[in-house]
Every structure is written in C-alpha cells, then in structure tokens.
Amino acid sequence: MKILAPLKAADEVVPLCEAGAGEFYCGVAPPGWEEAFGSASVHRRSARAAGVPGLHDLDRIVAHAQGRPVFATLNAPSYPAGAVPRLVEFGRALVEHHGVAALIVAEMELMLALCEAGLAARVHVSSLATCRNPGAGAFFRGLGVSRVILPRHMTLAEIETTAIPGLEWEAFLMNDGCAFEEGTCSTTHAFKPYCIDDTVGHAQGKLDERYAFWKWTLNNCGCQTSRGYTLGPCGLCALPRLECAGIDSLKVVGREAPLDRKVASVRLAAIALGVAERGASRESIRDAVVAERGAPELCENAHLCYYPDVWSDALPRQREARPATPRAAAAKRRIVPIRAVPAESRDAVRGDPC
Amino acid sequence: MDYGLRLTSPSEVPSDPRAACPDGWRDLLPEGRTVALYFGSEFCEDRLPDPAEAKAWCEAAHDRGVEATLATPLVSPEGLRSVERLLDGLAVAGLRPAVVFNDWGVLGLLRERHASLPRRAGRLMNRSLRDPRAYRDAPGGTATHDTGRHVRLRALLRTLGVGAIETDADLEGGYLGERDDGGAVRLDRTLHFPFTYAASGRGCPLKAALYPEGGGFAQAFADPCPAPCRGRPLPVQRPDTALPHWRAGNTLFYEPPREAMRSWLPRADRIVVHAMAAP
Numbered sequence: 001m002k003i004l005a006p007l008k009a010a011d012e013v014v015p016l017c018e019a020g021a022g023e024f025y026c027g028v029a030p031p032g033w034e035e036a037f038g039s040a041s042v043h044r045r046s047a048r049a050a051g052v053p054g055l056h057d058l059d060r061i062v063a064h065a066q067g068r069p070v071f072a073t074l075n076a077p078s079y080p081a082g083a084v085p086r087l088v089e090f091g092r093a094l095v096e097h098h099g100v101a102a103l104i105v106a107e108m109e110l111m112l113a114l115c116e117a118g119l120a121a122r123v124h125v126s127s128l129a130t131c132r133n134p135g136a137g138a139f140f141r142g143l144g145v146s147r148v149i150l151p152r153h154m155t156l157a158e159i160e161t162t163a164i165p166g167l168e169w170e171a172f173l174m175n176d177g178c179a180f181e182e183g184t185c186s187t188t189h190a191f192k193p194y195c196i197d198d199t200v201g202h203a204q205g206k207l208d209e210r211y212a213f214w215k216w217t218l219n220n221c222g223c224q225t226s227r228g229y230t231l232g233p234c235g236l237c238a239l240p241r242l243e244c245a246g247i248d249s250l251k252v253v254g255r256e257a258p259l260d261r262k263v264a265s266v267r268l269a270a271i272a273l274g275v276a277e278r279g280a281s282r283e284s285i286r287d288a289v290v291a292e293r294g295a296p297e298l299c300e301n302a303h304l305c306y307y308p309d310v311w312s313d314a315l316p317r318q319r320e321a322r323p324a325t326p327r328a329a330a331a332k333r334r335i336v337p338i339r340a341v342p343a344e345s346r347d348a349v350r351g352d353p354c
Numbered sequence: 355m356d357y358g359l360r361l362t363s364p365s366e367v368p369s370d371p372r373a374a375c376p377d378g379w380r381d382l383l384p385e386g387r388t389v390a391l392y393f394g395s396e397f398c399e400d401r402l403p404d405p406a407e408a409k410a411w412c413e414a415a416h417d418r419g420v421e422a423t424l425a426t427p428l429v430s431p432e433g434l435r436s437v438e439r440l441l442d443g444l445a446v447a448g449l450r451p452a453v454v455f456n457d458w459g460v461l462g463l464l465r466e467r468h469a470s471l472p473r474r475a476g477r478l479m480n481r482s483l484r485d486p487r488a489y490r491d492a493p494g495g496t497a498t499h500d501t502g503r504h505v506r507l508r509a510l511l512r513t514l515g516v517g518a519i520e521t522d523a524d525l526e527g528g529y530l531g532e533r534d535d536g537g538a539v540r541l542d543r544t545l546h547f548p549f550t551y552a553a554s555g556r557g558c559p560l561k562a563a564l565y566p567e568g569g570g571f572a573q574a575f576a577d578p579c580p581a582p583c584r585g586r587p588l589p590v591q592r593p594d595t596a597l598p599h600w601r602a603g604n605t606l607f608y609e610p611p612r613e614a615m616r617s618w619l620p621r622a623d624r625i626v627v628h629a630m631a632a633p
Contacts, residue, residue: 077481078526081500107481112506128481133434135459153556154430155576161431177572180555180606184397184428186484186524187552191594194485194552200559201588201601211559214571301568308573316569318577 001243003269004170006255006262007070008050010060017068019263020270023249025071025104027051028058030090039190040080042087043073044106044128046190050256055098062099069101073255075126077106077183088113095122102146105129106183111143120144124170127151130183137164149251153181155309156238160245170249171242172306174265175232175257177218217303228264229293230254235306236269237286239276242307268293282310355386358423358544358626362585364391364414366629375627379548379609382616383625391415392626394425396456396476397554397605397633399433400561400579402426405443412449421472422451426460427633428478430576434459441468454520455479461514474518475511477546480504482524484550486595486608495614497527499621504529508541518542520626522550523610523618530621545622548615549600549607549631558583558604587631600631607631 002022007013013024027043027050034047043051052058062070072094074087087110094100103119105111106128114123124147125131125140131148140148147168150159163169178185179195187194195215200208216222220232235242235250242250250273252265268289275288290296302308308315357371371388372380393411395401403411408424415422424444426437437460444451445468453471455461456478464473488496508531511519519541521529530543561579562570583603590599590606598609619625 078483079503080526081498081503081528108479108507108510109504112510116506130428131458133429133431133457133459135434135462136457137459139458139462153572153575157576158430158432178555179557180553181428183481184478184551184555185553186481187487188483188485191485191487194487197592197594198553198606199590201590201599204559204563204588207559207563210562210567210570214557214562302573303568305572309576315573316566318564318569318574319566 001247002249003266004249004251005266006252007061008052008255010057010064012259013061013064015263016266019266021266023069024065025073027073027255030086037080037083041076044075045255058098071102071104071124072100073104075104075106075128077128079107084110084113088117091119115143121146124149128183134162134164137162141166151181151183152178156241156307157309163246168248169246170251171247173235173250173269174252175220175230176253177233179215179218226294228260229268230261230265231295231298233306234304236272236289237282238307238310239273239285241310355384356389356624357386358390358392358624359388360392360626360628362629364411367418371627374629388420390421390423392423392425395427395633396425397427398603399427399429399436401581401633402436402440408440408444409447412451423454424451425454426456428457429460438463473516474520475516477521480521480529482526482529484524484552486552486597488525489597489611493611493613495617496525497617499527501528501531512536512539512541518544520544522546523615542623543621544624544626545618546626548609549628550610552606552608554605556604560603602631603633605633
C-alpha cells in the first residue's frame with residue numbers, strides 16, 4: 001500500500017517524499033477558467049488556498065516526484081454548461097504533456113466524456129461518486145477506469161466486500177472528516193461548511209451536544225495538533241485490514257494544510273504502515289501512533305477512527321428501544337465481524353496477516 | 355401534469371394529487387392526475403420497506419390503477435442484498451413496481467435480476483449544487499436550465515434501459531433535458547416537490563440517540579436502525595438561511611423559494627408530491 005499525499009506547491013514534494021509519500025494528488029485549474037466560469041470550482045477546493053498556482057508549478061511537482069505518480073483533481077461534483085469539453089481538453093494535456101498519472105473525477109458527465117476521449121484508463125473515480133458496494137464497483141470497472149476512491153462513510157467489512165478485482169482501490173486514511181457523506185452533500189464550502197451550523201433540530205439538547213462533539217472530532221478536533229500531528233480522523237489501526245481488503249492507496253487529506261502538517265501526517269502514516277507491515281496487531285499500531293503523536297484519550301473510545309469497526313468488539317451497543325415498525329422489531333443487530341487475532345497467536349501470522 | 359404521490363400511508367390517497375402537498379405550495383401546482391404511488395426510501399437503507407409494507411403499497415397502487423414505485427437509496431453491500439431480497443419477494447408475489455435507483459449497483463441488480471421492472475434514475479444521480487444559502491442573493495435561483503448539461507449521462511441511462519430521470523430543484527438546472535431530446539427513446543422527466551435535499555450521510559443523529567454517550571454516528575454506520583425518524587421530520591433553524599429546513603433522519607431538506615420552484619415546473623412531465631420531508 002502506498003501513502004497518497006496532498007500537495008499544492010512544488011517545494012512540498014521532497015519533504016513529503018522523505019516523510020514516506022508514495023503518490024501525490026493536487027488541484028490545478030485550466031488557464032482562463034475563472035474568466036470563463038467565474039467562481040465555479042474545478043477541484044472542490046479553493047483554487048487559491050488549495051490549488052497549484054499553474055502548469056509550470058505542476059511540471060516542477062512532477063519533476064520533483066521522480067517517478068512517483070502525481071494525480072490531478074478535477075473532482076467538482078458538477079460543472080457549469082460548457083465546462084466539460086474544456087476540462088477534457090485540459091485533462092488530456094495534463095496526462096499527455098505534463099506527466100500527470102491520472103485524473104480524479106467525480107462528475108459523471110465529465111467521467112463519461114473522458115472515457116469517450118479514450119482516457120478512461122487515466123481516470124480515478126472520486127470518493128464523491130460514492131461507490132459503496134460491489135455492484136457499483138462493477139459499473140465503474142465497466143467504464144474502464146483504473147481506480148476507485150472509496151467514500152469516507154464505509155465500514156471495513158463493507159470495504160472488504162466492495163473492493164472487487166480489476167480495479168485499484170483507494171481509501172481514506174487521515175484527517176478531515178465529513179458529517180455528511182461528501183458525495184451526497186450538495187452544498188459548497190464557499191459559504192463555509194454547511195455542517196458547521198447544523199443542529200439536530202427542535203431543541204434536542206444533549207443530543208445536539210453529542211452531535212457537536214462528533215463534528216468537532218471530524219474537524220480535526222477544532223483544527224488542533226499534538227506534537228505537530230493533526231488530531232483528525234485516522235484509520236491507522238485498520239491498516240492490516242485495509243491491506244487484506246485489497247486497498248492499494250491510502251489517502252491523507254488536506255491539500256490546503258500547511259506543509260508541516262502534511263509532512264507530519266505522512267510521517268505518522270509511514271510509521272504506522274511500517275509497524276503494520278511487520279505484522280503488528282491493531283493494539284500495537286495504536287500504541288505506536290500514540291507514542292509518536294500523543295493524545296491517547298482520543299483513541300480510547302474510537303473517537304477519531306475513520307473505521308471504528310476495527311474496534312467493533314469494544315464499541316457501545318444500541319440501547320434496547322421500542323421498535324417503531326414490525327420490520328424494526330424483526331431487525332437483529334448486525335455484528336460486524338472483526339478478524340481479531342488472539343494475542344497469543346499474533347506472532348503466528350506475522351508476514352501473512354491476510 | 356402527471357403526479358406521483360409520496361405519502362405516509364397507502365390509505366391516504368387524495369382524489370386531487372395537489373391535496374397531498376404541504377400548505378403554502380399547492381397553488382403553484384397545475385391540475386393533473388395521479389399516476390404513481392411512491393414508497394421506500396431515497397436516502398436511507400434502513401428505511402427500505404419490509405415485504406409486507408411493500409406489498410401493501412403495491413396493492414394500494416394496483417387498487418387505484420396507478421403505478422407502484424419503489425424508491426431505493428445509495429446502498430452498502432448489505433443494503434444491496436436487502437434490495438435484492440425485497441425485489442425477489444415482490445416478484446414471487448407477482449408484484450412488479452417501478453424502481454427508482456440512486457446507486458449504480460442497484461441499477462446493475464435491476465438489469466441482471468429484474469430486467470422487466472421499469473427503471474427510474476433517482477435524484478441522487480444528479481449531483482448538481484443545491485446549497486440553500488445561494489438563494490440569499492438570488493431568490494429566483496441561479497439555474498440556467500441549459501439542457502446541454504448531462505447529455506452523455508442521459509444517453510448512458512437510455513442505453514441502460516432507464517425510462518425516467520428524477521431530480522429536485524437544484525441551482526444549476528438542465529439535468530432533466532428536453533422532453534424529446536433522446537429521439538425515439540424518451541426519458542420521462544420528474545421533479546420532486548417541494549423539498550430539496552441539501553445534505554445526507556450515514557452519521558444520523560437520530561440513530562445516534564439510540565446509543566449511550568460515546569456511541570452512534572460513525573460507530574454505527576452498519577447497524578440496523580428502528581427508524582425513530584419515521585413520520586417525524588424535525589424543523590431545523592439555521593443562522594445562515596431563512597429557508598425552512600427539515601431534518602428527516604439522516605438527511606436535511608429545505609423548501610426553496612417559490613420563484614425558484616416555479617421555474618422548474620414547466621420542465622417536468624411528472625411531479626412527485628411529498629407530503630412531508632422523508633429520507
């Protein structure tokens with residue numbers, strides 16, 4: 001598995017490589033985009049705050065990456081009329097003349113246009129396309145794309161089922177959660193994230209506090225760090241299961257973050273991946289992460305977990321409630337199986353955790 | 355105008371479809387007839403009906419001479435199996451609803467296992483911008499209704515045997531296309547009314563309330579839910595928009611300005627009237 005690092009400038013490449021990045025992604029806008037399409041987003045983030053300034057900078061990024069793949073995000077959920085032909089032309093230029101390995105695409109219209117233009121093999125399906133089951137995976141595989149990025153809101157068990165052969169698979173690993181599924185949030189951060197002011201509704205009191213706490217963890221604990229490490233959503237303890245599920249690429253989020261935060265995130269991911277590759281258990285990975293990052297209390301109740309079902313045997317269970325429907329009455333709690341290995345036998349599986 | 359009705363119970367079908375619409379919206383709607391009864395869920399797999407409930411809706415539709423239309427959401431692998439079991443059960447009972455899909459996996463299931471069921475592309479297939487805050491400076495909306503958008507997607511849906519596309523009012527327009535832009539293979543154009551979805555996800559706060567403190571949200575994505583949201587959308591106040599908002603389980607809906615909604619009506623062949631916001 002490779003660590004996929006975010007970028008917005010050429011001088012970030014070498015420090016991120018040294019920290020352990022194996023792939024990069026960045027946003028870049030076509031020349032003249034703003035004049036033609038105003039404030040419409042090309043790549044889901046502010047072009048100024050998170051984007052590569054221009055194609056010359058992109059060329060330098062590709063050169064500094066020294067063969068490590070660089071992917072470009074054309075991942076707005078929708079584009080204005082007239083934008084798709086322009087983006088196809090731009091996407092072709094990126095892969096054929098600027099060394100970009102693949103284009104990360106969310107909008108179906110653009111995806112279909114790129115496939116039509118013979119670029120399907122250079123398309124990665126964005127997490128915003130919400131590929132959440134093997135049938136959806138088969139659909140995208142049928143388009144001829146090369147990789148699917150899984151959305152955030154999936155369990156490990158679901159990933160294991162969804163990651164079918166014939167595609168590369170990418171999963172979220174660190175930072176920047178979403179209260180809503182990003183692909184089914186039809187709002188824009190241009191007005192500030194919609195979820196920030198969201199409440200449960202109608203004076204829910206304690207529940208609103210719990211909702212606010214969850215959103216705070218998703219927002220990197222209020223954008224805090226510990227020893228320089230972002231205190232954000234994290235899937236490091238799940239690395240062995242992600243490996244077994246067939247995940248190829250591990251996404252570190254945060255194109256717009258300062259370089260030191262990006263480097264710290266990649267470094268922490270590399271430490272955990274190294275531990276995992278030696279056959280360590282989830283507990284050993286967690287201990288290694290906490291030893292480096294600190295803030296052990298945030299790991300105690302799986303508050304920061306991208307994939308909390310890695311600890312499914314320790315999570316709070318649903319209270320017994322009066323079912324609202326006959327179907328609900330018949331519903332049995334679905335226990336997510338965890339491939340936990342007893343402590344005494346962990347050494348036996350080293351080198352072959354799958 | 356043709357109408358689909360999204361009601362809370364199959365026993366409440368009004369003679370005039372506009373009567374199912376919340377107060378304050380009915381006068382915008384043209385005369386028309388009810389052609390379909392919608393049931394199921396567009397947004398939450400835990401709200402998919404059990405076989406008995408689905409059968410009741412199908413029979414109610416049959417009794418009224420209208421099409422039963424099962425809405426399905428984005429689904430997990432287990433949700434995909436649930437949809438499959440549900441459709442298998444209905445087929446055994448001789449019931450053949452139209453199916454609204456919001457997931458490519460569900461479309462694949464329909465094509466492979468239930469090819470005779472009419473297929474309708476649901477509103478989550480349209481990922482255009484719907485941010486309610488954009489109406490602060492543009493109460494009429496910003497939709498250009500340029501039908502040059504999504505041409506390839508509509509062509510793909512036609513080739514995959516889809517007979518209709520559905521959406522709610524977004525800020526860009528054009529998704530539904532022209533009435534006859536596919537030539538002989540027409541896509542029926544359907545508008546959901548009057549609630550537009552703003553955001554949806556699996557971290558449902560109402561589901562989280564079923565767990566002790568520290569549980570729920572991401573820790574409960576795969577757990578089944580007894581649907582405490584059923585029949586009870588909650589009004590939500592926001593500091594950044596005056597548009598009425600509703601939390602319906604895992605999804606936030608809002609009511610767009612009337613001017614914006616009015617611009618969508620001539621572009622639809624069918625209006626799905628929602629009695630209340632529901633996931």
